[in-house]
Amino acid sequence: MKVLIIEDDPLHRSYLNEAIRAALPECDGVLEAENGNTGERLARDCKSAHIVMDLQMSQRNGIEAARTIWKERPETRILFWSNYSDEAYVRGVSRIVPVGAVYGYVLKSASDDRLKLALRSIFIESQCVIDREVRGMQQRSLGNVNGFTEAEYEILIDIALGLTDRAIAQRRNLSVRSVQNRLQQLYIKLGVHQPLGNQDDDGRFNLRARAVAVAFLRKLLNHSALERAETDLTAWLARQPHG
Amino acid sequence: MKVLIIEDDPLHRSYLNEAIRAALPECDGVLEAENGNTGERLARDCKSAHIVMDLQMSQRNGIEAARTIWKERPETRILFWSNYSDEAYVRGVSRIVPVGAVYGYVLKSASDDRLKLALRSIFIESQCVIDREVRGMQQRSLGNVNGFTEAEYEILIDIALGLTDRAIAQRRNLSVRSVQNRLQQLYIKLGVHQPLGNQDDDGRFNLRARAVAVAFLRKLLNHSALERAETDLTAWLARQPHG
DNA sequence: CGGGACCTTGCGGGATCCCGCAGAAAAAAT
DNA sequence: ATTTTTTCTGCGGGATCCCGCAAGGTCCCG
Incomplete structure (x- = not known):
């Protein structure tokens, strides 16, 4: 051996x-x-x-x-x-x-x-x-308890890579609206969601960017995960019909 | 000794x-x-x-x-x-x-x-x-060569934390427009800027999120830097007059 | 088969972002 | 001191994002 x-x-x-x-x-x-x-x-x-x-x-x-x-x-x-x-x-x-x-x-x-x-x-x-x-x-x-679905994790990675809603929809075969739905869900689970009536610190955060930030802070994302995602992304981009 | x-x-x-x-x-x-x-x-x-x-x-x-x-x-x-x-x-x-x-x-x-x-x-x-x-x-x-100004680094951290333009302006004592100027500059230096006439991959990237992504990939940012920035931010938020 | 839980999609609107344009202010160079 | 360069600022508009509302669709369970 x-x-x-x-x-x-x-x-x-x-x-x-x-x-x-x-x-x-x-x-x-x-x-x-x-x-x-x-x-x-x-x-x-x-x-x-x-x-x-x-x-x-x-x-x-x-x-x-x-x-x-x-x-x-x-x-x-x-x-x-x-x-x-x-x-x-x-x-x-x-x-x-x-x-x-x-x-x-x-x-x-x-x-x-x-x-x-x-x-x-x-x-x-x-x-x-x-x-x-x-x-x-x-x-x-x-487990479901306070955990992240595969779909949620997937979209988290997509916004961490800097893709737009449209690009994500294209990549994941969804409509733009569905992408946004998943984003909302993600925002809620990450505790980033803005409670509406709150005028105090309303508008301080860009939800999309904030979600990525807290994901990093919670170590849901890290450098190597991002690196892997980036190579996957460039591979996908390469076999996209330009336009 | x-x-x-x-x-x-x-x-x-x-x-x-x-x-x-x-x-x-x-x-x-x-x-x-x-x-x-x-x-x-x-x-x-x-x-x-x-x-x-x-x-x-x-x-x-x-x-x-x-x-x-x-x-x-x-x-x-x-x-x-x-x-x-x-x-x-x-x-x-x-x-x-x-x-x-x-x-x-x-x-x-x-x-x-x-x-x-x-x-x-x-x-x-x-x-x-x-x-x-x-x-x-x-x-x-x-050095100036391909390096980042203190101002650019600062605003990079701010968007990495998920702040809005308005919040950044407030925090750094700038107008919103100036914040956006610095952002544009940052986008260019990070090589994220969308060349206008390009219809191929136009609109694929959300510049703000993309900038953070490439900063992480280039190790301009990392977990501990983000952590430090986060504690600084919460300290600042705490001494802000709510509203 | 009908009802309920869940996901998807379109529409629409308000907020935000991205940025060209141009004048004012500040800093640097001559 | 004057010119040059850089930075800051407001205005405005198009693109994007965030999200409430509502109409399907799928799947499961009684």
Whole structure:
């Protein structure tokens, strides 16, 4: 059994290396990659089916790397080892995990033992391991309670990218009015909606821009999510009939 | 001489600790704090005038911590040790550094030697040390060439927060039209401006929202900058005469 | 089958945004 | 001190956004 580490921080990389050797005596080789690109290549070349990776790397996003890796070999087992449990990350991961795949998500703030336990659970026992904190976020997010629908999240991304109502309608195959409906819904859920009678601070906020701001502050959006969305958008723009 | 470390990652903390002891034999005590809050308190209590800190911590932003520390004791020497050289960070730092203060900014990706050299330069030689990469960004940013004026940066933040033109005018003591002028200027510099005759992709983008998006993508803005701006905003809102 | 909950769509209007035009004021250059 | 450049400001209009209202449409449940 070989394990591939994809992580851009050298300290964390060597720490991981040590933890893997300690937790998995049956492991007979640890490979290291310092960004998503070489990570993908190594995964492809070495056919390693066991990966530990960081989200948030400078060269190529962890989520993108994971997506292509899983696209090529869906049975690959991936443990995401991340600093944060931003909703944007969690949502991004659960969006790309293939059905029936074995994976994990543990925070870097977790203890030694938790990490080693997760390594054994995923790579040996074939069991998913999601950190308590992450799981809580996931439940809250995907459950209806105060969580965001896929449609709402989608339109949030669209306005974060700076698209107009018309462009969104075009992209999502909706009428302009429907787009606006979803926007209103989003504004309400984000707590941005202006209560009408209120003359005090009425008109202080541009709802569209404000929605994006609070989404960022709540970590519903983050840089890598925006980056992914941007590449998706340019791809879509490219295959649009100009005009 | 005592040195205070403010850094939330345990691995990096212990690495720093070791580096400090190796590079500064005259150092007779290293304190550690794992977030900005306890860092500020320790700095105040122990009167330590030598600090190494990370930007980007979960509890309290490094820049905010540095601001309050420098406000109390401007002669404190701070070495910022960060993962990234986002323009948002660099700008945030150079905005709060007191005149004549000794400080440094080195990236975590720098070599052992560079870090140790920086430690000696700042704490012993009283000499500022800015990483090459960071310095390059700083020059490009503060110089006129493709850089952003303070006014432009200010209004960028205002629209990123979701304020309306009117609110911005009120806040910055300008007429609405002037705000719009600055916005146009910003749109042009961000490369967001719609060339008029272009019917192809005309109307695809909401300039205001798009500007924020590209600012984020270019790392002109990031989460912590937005967070700081938000607290500033709420403070301003609180002392506004409602109505 | 009928009723209810939900989503979609069109219409219309008020508010806001984007911006060209042009004069006034301020700052910088000569 | 005068010219030049930049910035600020008001006016006005077209485009966009925000949203109430109302007429379908789909899906589920009794």
